[in-house]
Amino acid sequence: MQVLRSVKRLLSDPSGRFGRLFKTGGPVWFWLAPPFVQRSRSRVYVASRPDSDFVHHEHPELSDLADSWVHHNPKNSFDLPRLYALAFNIKQVMAEDVPGDFAELGVFRGNSAAVLAHYARRQGRRVVLFDTFEGFDAKDLVGIDGNKGQGFVETSLGTVQSVVGDPSAIYVRGWFPGSVTPEVEDRRYAIAHLDCDLYEPMIAGLRFFYPRLSPGGLLIIHDYGGVHWDGAKRAVDEFIAGISERLVQIPDKSGTAMIRKAAERGVP
Numbered sequence: 550m551q552v553l554r555s556v557k558r559l560l561s562d563p564s565g566r567f568g569r570l571f572k573t574g575g576p577v578w579f580w581l582a583p584p585f586v587q588r589s590r591s592r593v594y595v596a597s598r599p600d601s602d603f604v605h606h607e608h609p610e611l612s613d614l615a616d617s618w619v620h621h622n623p624k625n626s627f628d629l630p631r632l633y634a635l636a637f638n639i640k641q642v643m644a645e646d647v648p649g650d651f652a653e654l655g656v657f658r659g660n661s662a663a664v665l666a667h668y669a670r671r672q673g674r675r676v677v678l679f680d681t682f683e684g685f686d687a688k689d690l691v692g693i694d695g696n697k698g699q700g701f702v703e704t705s706l707g708t709v710q711s712v713v714g715d716p717s718a719i720y721v722r723g724w725f726p727g728s729v730t731p732e733v734e735d736r737r738y739a740i741a742h743l744d745c746d747l748y749e750p751m752i753a754g755l756r757f758f759y760p761r762l763s764p765g766g767l768l769i770i771h772d773y774g775g776v777h778w779d780g781a782k783r784a785v786d787e788f789i790a791g792i793s794e795r796l797v798q799i800p801d802k803s804g805t806a807m808i809r810k811a812a813e814r815g816v817p
């Protein structure tokens with residue numbers, strides 16, 4: 550009873566913090582979030598959904614994509630900034646009519662591949678998915694990655710196909726870059742999503758996709774800022790030193806970074 554009385558007093562006190570809060574109708578987080586975000590050591594924080602989605606309903610497809618996003622992978626529900634960053638930047642490339650297919654190196658169970666495949670289908674593009682579909686290859690667990698264990702074995706091509714759900718997707722199975730076929734070598738790409746964690750496939754992926762990326766094309770690099778996959782970061786830093794574009798970082802869980810390839814149209 551004492552507790553209830555205290556709560557009631559707080560809520561009815563127009564000069565107190567909580568009274569003001571409810572009187573103005575302001576959302577709780579508007580008042581509490583700034584100090585909370587700055588001081589808390591909590592892993593999870595609360596963020597607004599983008600207005601374009603929640604207020605203006607510009608992305609109705611995201612509710613279906615969110616289902617694929619967490620399928621066989623419930624932890625992904627805590628990484629909505631990554632989903633939004635993928636969707637919005639893919640849509641930007643599509644709106645600009647950058648020519649080419651979409652690709653992913655590092656598919657695992659197909660959660661991010663399903664996002665790429667959805668948007669590729671809308672414009673009659675193909676999605677090309679590269680993976681061993683049985684986890685890391687021992688050949689890559691050397692050098693800077695010699696301290697990493699075997700990972701991502703709990704999957705299969707069948708699992709990925711059911712999550713991606715796109716009969717026109719092209720699956721390139723096996724150790725990359727050895728798996729590359731003339732069919733995928735001759736394609737142009739508008740988007741390449743590199744999510745392969747280790748130095749060897751990451752440097753090979755950058756060397757393969759960057760020259761095949763259309764002007765204005767997008768390279769999405771997962772795990773650049775996440776610290777754990779230091780081999781992936783090293784590969785990106787080495788590669789970036791030799792090209793004219795630079796990285797933009799996204800504050801999602803594992804530190805996605807992105808590069809737009811220069812569109813060669815000069816400054817207006």
Ligand SMILES: C[S@@+](CC[C@H](N)C(=O)[O-])C[C@H]1O[C@@H](n2cnc3c(N)ncnc32)[C@H](O)[C@@H]1O
Nearest residue numbers: 655657660661680681684701724725744745750
């Ligand atoms: C982090 S998982 C990909 C996760 C996925 N992009 C997602 O967000 O749902 C990394 C994947 O990279 C793949 N991979 C790493 N090195 C590879 C290589 N050299 N060739 C083919 N696949 C590789 C692994 O098999 C694994 O499935």
